[in-house]
Amino acid sequence: RLKDLNTDKYQEQIAFLRENHGFSQAHANALVMYHRGSRSSNKFGTPENYFKSIDPQTAQTIKKIFAAVTAKHKNLELVMAWNQPMLRLDTGYIVGVSVSKNHLTLNPFSADVLKLVAPRLKNYEVKKHTFRVPLDWKVDAALIRAMAKARIAEMTRQ
Structure with a gap:
């Protein structure tokens, strides 16, 4: 703290x-x-206000990312934290997305989750706790769901 x-x-x-x-x-x-x-x-208050503030194609990509996760995990809540949209379970974050000029940064809030899916991330720029995808990314729903499942399991073990 x-x-x-x-x-x-x-x-x-x-x-x-x-x-x-x-x-x-x-x-x-x-x-x-x-x-x-x-x-x-x-700054934005709600995810809806955030999505209105960014490029419509980018907003659509982010919505598809979250939809891929919430299709399987209906108990997750879409919230704004640090002016970024994120899916939350209770008080912990499952996945967050931030927008840059040329890419989206996805954050599963766990280096261990990234290590688990590392073989599937070889086509992306991977950082210590995040990875980048194009603004118009064709969402890899299976990848996003695997990350969410691993993160939820990690949170329930803690």
Whole structure:
């Protein structure tokens, strides 16, 4: 927890979230700023408002990603966290998506989940806790479902 970190230095807080919890720079920044009192981290309010704010084709791709997961896991909730749409189970996140100029970044919130599906990610740019797909990605529903299933299993073991 940030309040237990015993530092008010922005860079140290960001590094803590990125290195220990796999946060992207944007997510870490949003959390640190919220921790410091900023309320702009709730910029969109709802996933619907978020989808209206981005390119329609990109929004459609993201909706297909989430639909692939919720078709099998109906108890997941689509929420906004750190100004990004995410699927949540109780208080834990299953998968989140962030939009960049030339790609989408998918985050299963677990390096172990990424390792599990690593052979299926060889055509993508994989980072420590995330991987990138094109904005107009033809959604690999089986891959997304496998990641979600593994993440849910991981969360229920904890």
